Amino acid sequence: MRLQQLVTVVGAHAEGEVGRVITGGVLAPPASSMFECQQKIIAEQDGLRGMLLSDPRGSVNAAVNLITPPVAPDADLGMIVIESDHYPPMSGSNLICTVTVALETGMVPMTEPVTRLCVDTPAGLVRVAAECADGKCRRVSFRNVPAFLMHRDAMVEVPGLGLLTVDVAYGGMIYVIVSAEALGFTLAREEARSLVETGERIKIAAAEQLPSIHPENPGIHTINQTLFAGPLHERDGVKTAKNAVVVSPGRIDRSPCGTGSSARMAALHARGELAVGERFVHSSILDTIFECAIEEEATVGGHDAVVTRVGGRAWLTGISHYGCDPEDPFPTGYRLNDSWLTC
Numbered sequence: 001m002r003l004q005q006l007v008t009v010v011g012a013h014a015e016g017e018v019g020r021v022i023t024g025g026v027l028a029p030p031a032s033s034m035f036e037c038q039q040k041i042i043a044e045q046d047g048l049r050g051m052l053l054s055d056p057r058g059s060v061n062a063a064v065n066l067i068t069p070p071v072a073p074d075a076d077l078g079m080i081v082i083e084s085d086h087y088p089p090m091s092g093s094n095l096i097c098t099v100t101v102a103l104e105t106g107m108v109p110m111t112e113p114v115t116r117l118c119v120d121t122p123a124g125l126v127r128v129a130a131e132c133a134d135g136k137c138r139r140v141s142f143r144n145v146p147a148f149l150m151h152r153d154a155m156v157e158v159p160g161l162g163l164l165t166v167d168v169a170y171g172g173m174i175y176v177i178v179s180a181e182a183l184g185f186t187l188a189r190e191e192a193r194s195l196v197e198t199g200e201r202i203k204i205a206a207a208e209q210l211p212s213i214h215p216e217n218p219g220i221h222t223i224n225q226t227l228f229a230g231p232l233h234e235r236d237g238v239k240t241a242k243n244a245v246v247v248s249p250g251r252i253d254r255s256p257c258g259t260g261s262s263a264r265m266a267a268l269h270a271r272g273e274l275a276v277g278e279r280f281v282h283s284s285i286l287d288t289i290f291e292c293a294i295e296e297e298a299t300v301g302g303h304d305a306v307v308t309r310v311g312g313r314a315w316l317t318g319i320s321h322y323g324c325d326p327e328d329p330f331p332t333g334y335r336l337n338d339s340w341l342t343c
């Protein structure tokens with residue numbers, strides 16, 4: 001066996017969404033912030049994304065996360081999220097996987113019944129409470145970076161769909177939020193392919209027509225995911241909604257989407273539909289749930305914002321070692337769009 005770089009990856013999923021975690025074989029570059037660390041990885045080590053998230057070693061249906069030393073002095077670990085087409089500043093399902101893997105493999109000491117950690121991400125510091133028992137991390141909840149609306153009731157012309165009314169909100173990455181009902185979707189599993197095709201079209205049109213830049217970090221810009229929002233219901237006194245987020249190049253987030261949940265809460269709060277302290281149960285296309293709430297109001301670059309908490313569970317699925325034979329013709333992988341849809 002001749003492998004040029006041996007990368008150790010622990011498999012995990014959060015409420016159905018695969019978020020693998022690199023625990024060895026990759027050194028993060030030195031940087032003065034996690035955002036700079038992310039930018040250096042994009043510039044210098046992007047081959048890792050191709051190698052781990054494309055055929056023949058991986059798949060576009062997963063994300064991988066690199067655990068790094070933190071840059072901020074009061075953080076416990078750093079996290080760089082690598083998705084198939086994008087490096088998001090933050091990701092809820094990936095954070096839940098990363099924390100669960102870090103605790104269950106002993107990279108970070110576990111304290112029962114609750115381990116409190118601060119994770120340094122390109123979006124900022126995220127404080128985490130991990131409920132642990134008998135060596136198992138049972139639930140991870142995190143206080144996300146502030147979420148806010150960037151465009152409210154904006155109009156987007158989408159080829160084949162006409163003029164749509166959408167919101168754009170930031171929850172750790174930038175979402176175009178569209179009513180699922182208005183487009184005839186119930187968010188059932190059988191709709192996955194059609195949701196992906198429609199969602200990618202909406203994302204491309206909205207990204208072009210609704211420029212969106214984070215007011216405090218202009219490096220965070222451009223809509224990169226579509227969130228189909230199901231109707232808000234109240235069940236047993238608790239606000240709840242289903243959603244489906246389309247992750248490029250074209251698949252549905254299997255989890256309820258942590259950053260999308262924060263973005264949705266910002267939009268609901270702006271309309272007076274979700275108050276500070278009120279519970280919000282967000283469910284996925286698989287009917288798995290994230291328990292959410294708005295903890296407090298905030299402001300970001302003059303925008304009204306909310307600080308949200310999102311919680312869910314993750315499970316480890318295995319440990320793999322990946323590498324590349326020096327004669328392998330596909331060192332950074334390849335893609336064929338037979339397994340997803342491209343517009």
Ligand SMILES: O=C(O)[C@H]1NCC[C@@H]1O
Binds near residue numbers: 257
């Ligand atoms: O939970 C989240 O925030 C995400 N899950 C996959 C797509 C987003 O990164």
